[in-house]
Amino acid sequence: MARPMPDNPFLQGIFSPLQMECDAPDLIIEGEVPGDLRGSFYRNGPNPHYAPRGEHHLFGGDGMTHAFHIAHGKVGYTNRWIRTAKFKLEAELERSAINPMNPFDSEEEYVEFVLTDKEGLANTACVWHAGKLLILEEGHFPYQVDPHTLASIGSYDFDGKLTTAMTAHPKVDPVTGELIFFAYMSQGPFESDISLYKADKEGVLTTSHLIKTPYPAMVHDFVVTRNYILFPIFPLTGSLERAMQGQPPFAWEPQMSSFIGVMPRDGGADSLRWIECDNIFVFHWMNGYDDDGVITSHQCQFQHPPLFPDVDGNITTDAKPYLSRWRIDMNDPNARVVHELIDENESEFPQVDPRYAMSEYRYGFYATPGSGTAGASGMYNAVGRYDHQTGSSVRYAFGDADSAATSEPIFVPKSDDAREGEGYLLAVATDTLANRSRLVIMDAENLSDGPLAQAYLNHKVPVGFHGGWRPA
């Protein structure tokens, strides 16, 4: 029998999990869905199947994927939990037996399962590459699902060539079609390493490199430019000793230094340089590019990480992200990361026109508070387009801060040869008072005009992390 969710902010309100899976083939639409927008827009997020065991962390819920299939001016919707090994085990037991954020807090007979499980939670992001839709969660294998029905197929290991986890933030090279990705702590829990992988445009895993890192760190995202790959090592450290003593397995240790590993794309682990960086923190990068050995990147930068404690278990709640620019001059033997904030508005979940990934570009997109600063709920209610040429942004709020919420917007080009930024911005917006979500389709060049179309669900999509687009 299912039990009530415990008192935890990430299980209440717009975070509260959906208890159903459904198919709604023809959503009610306000406005007009552009006829040239054809494909599927996906959202992924944690959606605990049962009341979680132990102290619940936002990152610890079972993955649910939501798909909006768009064609001929119509929108259909499907949502499914991902049938990972953990999901199936607990479905059999009809309760939570596992604390995925701390294996040692699981029911004793399942501790070994958690330590050796390859499928994880599938709750973070997705990527469409080489004809496969992979649901991602950085601690485990990717998980393949049917792109139309979202039916679970199984964990995916690139024909046995992937032996580690895969980041939730792989990069697709728009020029070569390659998929470039990594795994941190790839040789075992809390190990000091990163494995880098490349799969060609057919999805064949061709390259892997093992990189030793200065210490075991959580590495959520990375940067790929035309000529370099950057691995950020911030002191959000992992520790088996802490975990076994009941202390935070992952904690912020600001007395340690930050390093950015910079590796030429055509080089190996022995060509990587560790570049020093101030102790800032970044979950997500908008894009990065290089010119004559000088690397520029843009990212949503925190002073210290949100959602994670220090070694004593204290969480600071005032961590706010702002768009920043990094410059790393690889011609300088003493190079350091030079960083500066470039946008006065808070922002997260940055995106770019995918055709301009890894190259110099003008426009980025993000979720942001309509007022520029998030209120007490911390939720964002607007999407924005940042113009790197003018240093300004255009933003659109889906309602007041106390009644509307949204997250990562995804940019879809109008056509293959459209100019940069000419296309559609897709996001899920939620009326937090009515507890209802809708797919919002906007003209990315005219955000302030408001939505071109909105496709309404009669339930809410709980706050999740990332999504993606699969062209029809």
Ligand SMILES: [Fe+2]
């Ligand atoms: Fe992420």
